[in-house]
Amino acid sequence: MSETPQLGLRERKRRATHRAIQMAVLGLAKERGIEKVTVEDISRVANVSPRTFFNYFASKDAAFVGDTPGIASEADVEAFVTGGPHGDLLTQLATLLAANMQRTEDDHELYQLRREVMKNNAYLFGMRMATLREFEVQLQQIVVRRFLTDEPELADDPQRLDERALLFTLVAAAAIRHAWQCWADGTGTPSLSERVRTSFTDVYAMTRRTG
Incomplete structure (x- = not known):
């Protein structure tokens, strides 16, 4: 199997944002329960806008599930x-x-x-x-x-x-x-x-x- 090619800057940023959103929703769900977590909460913790959140996931449940x-x-x-x-x-x-x-x-x-x-x-x-x-x-x-x-x-x-x-x-x-x-x-x-x-x-x- 060939080695995975070196990722470009844009792809690295995309993956970092993708991960940050998931870590945010999971961390908040662990702390207070998923029903008390909002997209605004997730966006704040992940340091992204709600619009950016929806560019990656359709809902908070989708972000949780991955x-x-x-x-x-x-x-x-x-x-x-x-x-x-x-x-x-x-x-x-x-x-x-x-x-x-x-x-x-x-x-x-x-x-x-x-x-x-x-x-x-x-x-x-x-x-x-x-x-x-x-x-x-x-x-x-x-x-x-x-x-x-x-x-x-x-x-x-x-x-x-x-x-x-x-x-x-x-x-x-x-x-x-x-x-x-x-x-x-x-x-x-x-x-x-x-x-x-x-x-x-x-x-x-x-x-x-x-x-």
């Missing part, structure tokens, strides 16, 4: 979809997902704070789970494309294709959840992207032992 995890760039997705049968599929998927985590999710302090606040906010926990479900749906669509590349005959049995893709996606989602939890708990490697690779490696090793 972005829906993405599946890296389209170029990375295409590389996975057309990767062919060489090498095991789990390792190739781990490479795809680790690239995305390295760019978007590797913020231990933010993740820890969100997890802490969500323990006392069932409504917002449900919203966060919904965003992760969206992530799984995106991932399953990509897995379907890859299965069709490796086994075009599956197009003749769409039910079998969907069932296999769903199973593979759920296994991958479990590995991702394992990586997130271990990383948040401070065990293993300090990088989330590396923790993802480790969790997928462990899943692959277990399937080989039991296969």
Whole structure:
């Protein structure tokens, strides 16, 4: 995997503002409860205007929940979809997902704070789970494309294709959840992207032992 390119000044500022808004809403929610937090409060703590806030998030709930995890760039997705049968599929998927985590999710302090606040906010926990479900749906669509590349005959049995893709996606989602939890708990490697690779490696090793 190639190294992440150096970010330009504008992108660094955008990410800093994006993070500051999330840290503000989470800190305020922890202090007084999400229902007592306003967009004006968040903007003040994050040192942005309410207009800037809405350039980043549609609501205070959206800022609390954070972005829906993405599946890296389209170029990375295409590389996975057309990767062919060489090498095991789990390792190739781990490479795809680790690239995305390295760019978007590797913020231990933010993740820890969100997890802490969500323990006392069932409504917002449900919203966060919904965003992760969206992530799984995106991932399953990509897995379907890859299965069709490796086994075009599956197009003749769409039910079998969907069932296999769903199973593979759920296994991958479990590995991702394992990586997130271990990383948040401070065990293993300090990088989330590396923790993802480790969790997928462990899943692959277990399937080989039991296969």
